Amino acid sequence: MSYIDRTLEMVSKRYYYQAEFLQAVKEVLGTLRPLLDSNPKYEKNHILERIVEPERSIKFRIPWTNDKGELEVNRGYRIQFNSALGPYKGGLRFHPSVTPSILKFLGFEQIFKNALSGLSIGGAKGGSDFDPHGRSDVDIMRFCQAFMLRLYEYIGPTIDVPAGDIGVGGREVGFMYGTYKQLTHKYEGVLTGKNLLFGGSLARTEATGYGNVYFALNMLASRNLGLEGKVCTVSGAGNVATYCVEKLQQLGAKPVTVSDSRGSIYDKDGIDVAVLKQVKEVEHASLTRYAELRPSAQYVAVKDYPEGRHFVWTVPCFAAFPCATQNEVNEADAKELIKNGCQCVSEGANMPSTLEAIQQYLGAGILYGPAKAANAGGVSVSQLEMAQNAHMVHWTFDEVDNRLKGIMHNIYTRASETAKEFGSPDNLLLGANISAFREVADAMILQGDY
DSSP, rough: OHHHHHHHHHHHHHTTOOOOOOHHHHHHHOOOHHHHOOOHHHHHHTTHHHSSSSSSEEEEEEEEOOTTTOOOEEEEEEEEEOOOOSSEEEEESSSTTTOOOHHHHHHHHHHHHHHHHSSOEEEEEEEEEEOTTTTHHHHHHHHHHHHHHHHHGGGTTTTTEEETTTBHHHHHHHHHHHHHHHHHOOOOOOSSSSSSGTTTTTTTTTEEEEEEEHHHHHHHHOOOOTTOEEEEEEOOOOOOHHHHHHHHTTTEEEEEEEOOSSEEETTTTOOOHHHHIIIIIIIIOOHHHHHOOTEEEEEEEEGGOOOOOOOGGSSSSSEEEOOOOOTBBBBHHHHHHHHHHHHHEESSSSOOBBBHHHHHHHHOOOOOEEEHTTTHHHHHHHHEEEEEETTTTOOOHHHHHHHHHHHHHHHHHHHHHHHHHHTTTTOHHHHHHHHHHHHHHHHHHTTTTO
16 A cells, blocks of 8 residues: 555544545645655654644634623634744634534645745644624624633744634634734734734735636636636635726726625626625625626525535636635536536636545546645735735835736646646646645654654
8 A cells, every 4th residue: 555545544534524635635636646655754744644743733622701791601612733934824713513623624734835836934724613694793792702712822923823714704803913912021922814004915805816817817728818808707705806806907808707605696698796886895795786786686595406516606607716614615516517517717716626526526637726736825925925924014015916916827837837847737736735735744854753
């Protein structure tokens, strides 16, 4: 049995109950065979056994009092996965679906995403099963204060720098940052995604969505293709999807879909970004509201569509941008995309395609931008925020955006050249995984058996 197979067997037995984490490990390790078969030093130094285990997993209870005077208790986590390349870096997610398995898969992916960026940051993830949806600002503030009261001793600007994720936006980051300052009496860049008034960076809000499109442009350029005039489908209706749509339109493309947990919008005239922002960022409403404001839009409820299928991926398109959540594109969806002429899939969400869907992309030879490469724009600009904080300066929007373009180009180049090096020139998943793994693993070896 090969080194990879032995490791997969070990992880599967040890964490059989963590499906999402196992999926992420299988996806990465399954592409590393050409590297590990040709270089025995990784097995000699037991890198796989070490890299699949977090350096530290922190779990804590969060008792807090809501605005009705009632005591509630939530669970909080921080998975500090790997610091070989720099301080831990990764988001905080507040959502009822948060479990150790979800956070371990996200943290494991974050190791390689951050390595691909070329910036000095390690991988981590954290969050809580607290649901901010429908809560008052006072409830959210009190919860964030209670959460930070238990997290603050494990983080710092050169230790661990959390950011936002699902359920954690500028409001939540602000509340947590204020609490951190009260507890430590320090004004430092310990959280990213902050407000511009106290150390935030221009273009951070747009970074993941814009970066996803920049990565797609690099893929398309390799085949002398572009996005101008092309119909695109986008899933999600949060920050990543909104700014993916915005950048696509700026480049002359025509994004025609968005979605949320309850349904999807198909707008034949192209998604109206201003209306989408009004509905989701101002009114915090369902996409049914978008359909009310846009006569050209069709709303399709999840409950009215066959179980296990996703309406967005049935819409014929030139390029698809999954920007919602993990495993939102299954094998049937991938087949539908390919059948309808899709030539490019660029992932804005974390692990949005199942392993079976990925095999469909690779088998069909379409351009495929894996999440750890295509959605690395967000964490990259977070690191740029850290750099600005360290020097107590603010860069212009254009300066940050230009740096983001350069980072996404470099990520594509690294993945593409590594794929060619190992004889699979069209497999950016293999190229991204090997390139990132090799950098982290070599740093681990050089640092000894920590």
